[in-house]
Amino acid sequence: MARDDILVRCPVCRHEQTYAPPAFPCPCGAPVVPPVTHGAATPLTHRTRADAWVTVRCAACGQAADWPRPELGCACGTVLRVPVAQEGTVGAGGRDTSGGAPGDGAGGREAPPEHARPSLTPPHIPLPRTAPTPRAAFRPLPVRDARDAVTTAALFLRWLGYEDVSDAGPEEERPPSGARLTALGVVAQIEPTVRHASLRDVECAWLTAMAHSATCVCFALCDFTPTARTRADELNVALFRIDLTGAPEPLNGAADELTATGA
Template structure:
C-alpha cells in the first residue's frame, strides 16, 4: 500500500514488505512547465516483463493542458524486485476515501462487525451474514455482498488452509473477490495458499483495525471494491 509523505509516496514491496519513499520525476512540457506523473495510492505491482505499450503513461500538463506520453514510474526494491508505481490517467488522481474508523474489539462478535464495517468502507455496501440456505464455512463466520465473499475467524484460533480454500471456492462459484479476516493470525500454509490464489488476508487487531497481510490485501485496501 502507498501513503503520501513529504517526499512523495510511501511504496511497500508486495514481495518482501519493505517500504521506501518514492518521488516521481518531473518531465519538461513543450510549454516549459514541469510535468510530474500523479502517482496514486494504489498498490505497487511487481514488474515481471516490459512491453513497448505499457512502458509509457499519458500525463496532462497542469499549466497548458497538453497531454503527452512519459516513461511510466518504476522503483527498484532492495530485494531485487522492480515495482511499477500506479499513475492516475490523464493527470486526474482519484479522490482518496475517508480514513477507516475502527471500533475496539472486545469479543468475537465485535471482530465480525469490524470485518463487515471494513468491507463497507471498501465499497461493498450490502454486506450481510451468509443466509441459512447458503453453504456454511467449516468454522468462523461467512460474510457476503455483491462481488465479495469474506471468511472471518473471530477467535484465537489460527485460520487454516481449509478456511482459505473453502472461502476461495465459494467466491469462485460467484465470480466474486475472496477476502479472509482473522482475529489472531493465519497458519503458514494458509498464508502461502492465499498468495497463490490471490486471496486478500487481513488480521484484525484489538483496536478494530484490519491489517493487510499480503499483496492482494494491500491492493484491495488501496483500490477498494
C-alpha cells in the same frame, strides 16, 4: 469458439454451452490450465475438499499443485463439474504433455515432495502509500469479543465499497468454522477467535467466492497458518488481521491492492 474452448452438455436439460477453462498462476509464473474435455458434465450436488481439487503439473517447471476442478453454471440452475482428462503435465493450452504415468514428471521422474520444493513466492511487500485515497480514513471500533470482530469485518467491507454486506444465507454456503459475510462481488471469511485461520478456511472461502465470481477476503483476529498464507498468495486471496483496536491490517499483496483500490 477459441482454440482452448470446449462444448459442455448439461445432463439435466441437455443444453450445450461453450466453456473456457481457467488459467491458474504457477509460482514459476507460467499459466496452468486443467485438461478439460468435451462431453457431458456431472451435476454437482455436494462439494467436499477431497473431490473439489485436481492435481495438475506445470509444463514449465514441473511442479505439481492442487487447483479447483472446473465448474460451470447452467441456465437451468444446475452447477456442472466439467470433465477433466487424466492428470499429467499441463501447460497454458490445457494439453497433457507428460509422456509418463499419471503423477510422474517428464520422462517418468516423480515430482519432489511438497516440502522439498523451493518457494518461488516473494515475501509480502506493501504497496507504496503515495497516492491519495478517495475514501475517508477507516474509523475502527475496539474489539472485545468474537461478535465485535465480525462487526469490524463488515464495517471494513462497507468502507471498501461493498454496501450490501450480510451474513451468509444458504446452509451450504456457511463456513465449517468462523463466520462468513457476503455482498455483491465479495465473499469474506472471518476467524473471530484466537485460533489461527487454516489452509482449509482459505480454500473453502475461495471456492465459494469462485462459484459466485466474487472477490475473496479473509479476516483473522489472531493470524493465519503459514500454509494458509502461502495458498492465499497463490489464489490471490486478500488476508487481513484484525487487532484489538479494530483496525484490519493487510498481510499480503492482494490485501494491499484491495485496500488501495476498494471494491
